[in-house]
Amino acid sequence: MRLRLPTIAACVMAVLVLVSPPARAWLESSMTAQMLVQLPLLAAVGAWMASALPASAGEWFARRDRWGINGLLLASMTSLVWMLPRALDAAVDDAWIAGAKFATIPLLIGMPLALSWRRASLVLRGVFLAETIATCFRLGWLYQVSPQRLCSNYLLNDQQRLGYWLLVIGAALFVLLMGKLLAGRFDPGPDAQMQGGER
Amino acid sequence: MDTLRTLLLSLLIVIAGGATLAAATDGFRAFTTESARRLAVREHAVPVPDFPLQSASGGHFTLQDLRGHWLLVDFVYTRCQAWCSVLGGEFAQLQDLLAAPIAQDRLRLLSISFDPVNDDPAQLAAYQHRFGDRGHGWIAARPLDGASLNLATRVFGIRVIADGTGGYIHNASIALVDPQGRLVRIFDSGRPDVVAAALQEMLAQ
CATH class of the missing domain: 1.20.5 (Single alpha-helices involved in coiled-coils or other helix-helix interfaces)
Known part of the structure; x- marks a missing residue:
């Protein structure tokens, strides 16, 4: 498969739209919009970009990404950095940090997640999802109860509203995961198939 | 492999x-941005540039005129119902806790308004009166132009955002400037005893 130029162009366009001053002004005007709309959209663009990678690049990464662990690890580490209140503040105030945000969230979170997820085993996916749910609850609870503003650029009621929505999202993911565990069908993943493993 | x-x-x-x-x-x-700012100031003193101010008595002065004294600085706006009332009361308490160095003219307290359009000298004087100004060592003042205001809030790391109902939300802290005019510490508001103890220690050195 060759580099898919139309998809790449569309992804670049999507990032440009998100970087444009009106979109930034709107999505960065509240902590809730930034964390629940802007950052997920950027990651989604990265995931989309993964489908446009040339096969050779995909194979290069696949050889260094057994069980999908490195894509998930890279995405987790990058997310940790952008979960720092300081980093979110700086990305609003400083053009260089903003540039880093708009580049690393698609390339180091969205893209590796999309590439590694299908390689990840059932157990690894479960651990990753459980940790995502736990993070939603931890941050949501912190934002709900913290009497202090954690981001200098945003209001306390905005922080509490974000906390509420993180709890809702964490609960929804939990219900989905439980539903899948109780009633779903499982794809054991390519590794298990290769090893003749069973579900 | x-x-x-x-x-x-x-x-x-x-x-x-x-x-x-x-x-x-x-x-x-x-x-957080706030803790980073405190850490940075503690590790490297920040020279405070000069800017003009007008006091509650209507007199004009610049920050340079206060060199040679230790300065405790906070930022307020007099219509504030929240933090500034805490800070106002706290400065009155600090006047008591630090009465000796104030009497020796080694220390001054300075409240700077970030709402200079509304906070004219009369409003500033009323603010000080409301919170029990003891009558000496506490100066309330406003910057006279936008550039001075921006300079002051930037140097002291004060972030002011509109709260949507005509007021402001801002970080409440008390900054310490040494006699050489350098920002050396940033304290939490709400603990005047901690500020007073730290200051007594520095004055004793």
């Missing part, structure tokens, strides 16, 4: 990620 490559890359990601996190938090010591 793939396993080895994978583990090697994992190691790289963990090292690079750890280094980035350490750099972004000053070695895991500051996770």
